[in-house]
Structures are given as structure tokens and as C-alpha cells.
Amino acid sequence: MAGSIRRHWKRWLIAGVAAVAVLCTAGPYVYINYVQDKPPAALSLDDPRGSDSSGSSRGSGQGVEGSWRVGSGSQAGYRVDEVLFGQNVTAVGRTEKVTGELEIEGNRAVSGSFTVDLASVKSDSDQRDGQFRGRVMNTERYPEATFELTEPVDFGSAPAVGEQVSAKATGELTVHGETNSVSFELDAQRTADGFRVNGSIPVTFADYGIEAPDFGGIAVEDEGNIEFLLAFDRA
Structure with a gap:
């Protein structure tokens, strides 16, 4: 028995x-x-926020030369691949707390920068956000990420309202207290009273002294992207 x-x-x-x-x-x-929920699509000029292509707006007859500042409808954040308990997922965090300025002469952006408030970046997971602000990015010590142009961006010509142009941007990206030179493609679209700029900056975490998280069934790839969609108004 x-x-x-x-x-x-x-x-x-x-x-x-x-x-x-x-x-x-x-x-x-x-x-x-x-x-x-599936992760949000990458930021692009197809996003309607901050866009106004109606030719009747007050700025439609003006040129693009002069001083500009980042306005409402702008957003930026990260996109990175994770392995979550053996499953591949894409993590996305974003914020609308973005500031910046741009100076245009002729058809070239001769200077410019934008700054992202990292402490305000949110994803679909409070736990991920806590790790991002704490052990990953240490936003208490490094609260911002900044990109600044180091070479002019030549758009070739000023697009008509609603049209898009592409160009290559080169500058310095500062994240987590470390600064590196970066180059990437960006797209610009003329709107009725300004323009919008969209791009994605590849980031290798080790280049910025960031340890890719690997704990509790979650592992993050060694590289990711900083996405941005900036709407510019007259300064």
C-alpha cells in the first residue's frame, strides 16, 4: 500500500x-x-499631430529662412527590442516634453538642437518605466538627452506646403552624461505655418555607459533607437 x-x-x-x-x-x-497591445508604430510624418497642410493658414506664404523653435505636437522617445520570458517584444517609450530650436539660411539648417526630458518618458509598463528612470538611465542624475547639429543640413530646396524632403544630419548626441558623434537620415515636411522633422537615431548603449538590462526574465538588446517627430513654429 x-x-x-x-x-x-x-x-x-x-x-x-x-x-x-x-x-x-x-x-x-x-x-x-x-x-x-502591439507597440505603437514608429514616429513618422504620417502622424497627423502637429500637422496642418491647409494652404489658407497665416504662414503659408512665408519662406522657411529664419529662427524656429520646437512647438506643440512634438514627441520623442526610444524603441528597443526585448526578450521577455523567451518571447521577442518591442518596447517603446515616449514623451511630449521636447524643446529645441533651429536656424535656417537659404535651404540649409545651419544650427539647431533639441532636448528630451527623459524623466517624463512613459511606455505601456510602469515596471519598465521605473527601471528606465532608475538603474538604466539614472534620470535623477542625467535628466535629459540632447542632440546638437555640428554640420549644416542641406535640404536642396524649400518644399511646398504638404511636400517632403530628405537629408542627412550629423551632430552630437548626449545621453547618460556621454557624448558621441552620430549621423542619420531625416525627413522634413512643410506645413501651412511651419514644418515638421522626423528621424531615428541609432544608439549602442555601451557607447553611452549604459548597461542593457538583463534581469527577472527580461533581456534587452545592446542597441536601440531614439525616435523623434518635431513640429517647428516661428521663434
């Missing part, structure tokens, strides 16, 4: 362990693929 009970107990134990293993594997898969 005792031997029979032990055999039954072992079978139930093995079955229980197997069930837990299945739940641990299937649970994250089901949640990530069927329950969790």
Missing part, C-alpha cells in the same frame, strides 16, 4: 511540475501575442 501511494505521489508531482513548466512557457506567449 505504501509503495502504491509513493508511486501515485511521484506521478502527481511529475505531472504538477510539467503543468507549471507549460504554464510558464505558454503564459508569456499567450499574453504577449494575444493579450498585450
